[in-house]
Amino acid sequence: MYLLYLDDAGSVESRDERYFVLSGICLFERQIYYLSRGLDELAKAICPQDHEALEFHGSHMLPGKGFWRSIRDKSERAAHIRHALEECMKLQGKWTLFGVVVEKAEVSPEDPIEFAFEQICTRFDAFLKRQHRQRNKQRGLIILDKHTKETRLQTLANKFVKSGHRYGQFCNLVDVPMFVDSSATRLIQFADLVSYALWRKFERQDAMFFDVIKGAFDSEGGVVHGLMHKKSQQQPCDCPYCTTRLGQP
Numbered sequence: 001m002y003l004l005y006l007d008d009a010g011s012v013e014s015r016d017e018r019y020f021v022l023s024g025i026c027l028f029e030r031q032i033y034y035l036s037r038g039l040d041e042l043a044k045a046i047c048p049q050d051h052e053a054l055e056f057h058g059s060h061m062l063p064g065k066g067f068w069r070s071i072r073d074k075s076e077r078a079a080h081i082r083h084a085l086e087e088c089m090k091l092q093g094k095w096t097l098f099g100v101v102v103e104k105a106e107v108s109p110e111d112p113i114e115f116a117f118e119q120i121c122t123r124f125d126a127f128l129k130r131q132h133r134q135r136n137k138q139r140g141l142i143i144l145d146k147h148t149k150e151t152r153l154q155t156l157a158n159k160f161v162k163s164g165h166r167y168g169q170f171c172n173l174v175d176v177p178m179f180v181d182s183s184a185t186r187l188i189q190f191a192d193l194v195s196y197a198l199w200r201k202f203e204r205q206d207a208m209f210f211d212v213i214k215g216a217f218d219s220e221g222g223v224v225h226g227l228m229h230k231k232s233q234q235q236p237c238d239c240p241y242c243t244t245r246l247g248q249p
């Protein structure tokens with residue numbers, strides 16, 4: 001089975017922020033152990049005295065909140081984010097990233113959470129269908145951070161998986177998405193870092209973290225399917241979605 005761990009970044013309500021991001025990592029069941037172990041080892045190296053309690057959250061790490069305040073040098077905290085993101089590159093076998101970056105004004109009055117969630121589910125389902133065609137018959141399960149827009153996403157999750165979506169039915173998802181606590185799994189923390197990397201790239205024009213993962217979104221034949229950037233037509237963009245799908249910049 002393929003599991004897709006997701007987390008979000010950016011505020012839906014704040015008028016000061018343009019973007020909402022929903023993204024994460026899709027991996028095969030056997031790979032979960034290896035990515036968890038890699039992040040545990042990194043946590044041990046950073047905080048040997050209490051590594052199990054140390055959580056990777058981009059919005060705490062870079063500004064230096066909680067434990068991360070004790071690391072005085074911001075560039076060192078940024079390096080920890082990059083090293084954590086690099087852990088997925090060590091995985092053997094098929095894995096990929098999915099992400100939806102929504103310019104809120106472009107989907108208004110539609111709910112950006114609903115837009116992003118539907119896009120992610122559709123793209124994950126399409127990935128599973130493609131695996132199926134390549135004789136890799138696997139089903140999929142989506143796992144979300146419990147504290148992230150839980151009520152809204154749970155309602156959407158039930159609606160989409162039971163009654164389908166605007167493009168049709170999901171064929172390959174085994175159940176409605178599951179919600180877990182980020183402190184209980186390193187994989188949700190990894191999804192947090194992917195979303196933070198996307199948020200920094202699009203909201204803050206800082207590609208320092210995105211550059212680590214930009215080649216890892218689901219793609220086939222040079223076309224990126226795993227990343228979706230919803231933006232105004234006129235705005236040029238160098239992201240893998242816009243360059244491979246829209247011929248930009």
Ligand SMILES: [Zn+2]
Nearest residue numbers: 229237239242
């Ligand atoms: Zn773009």
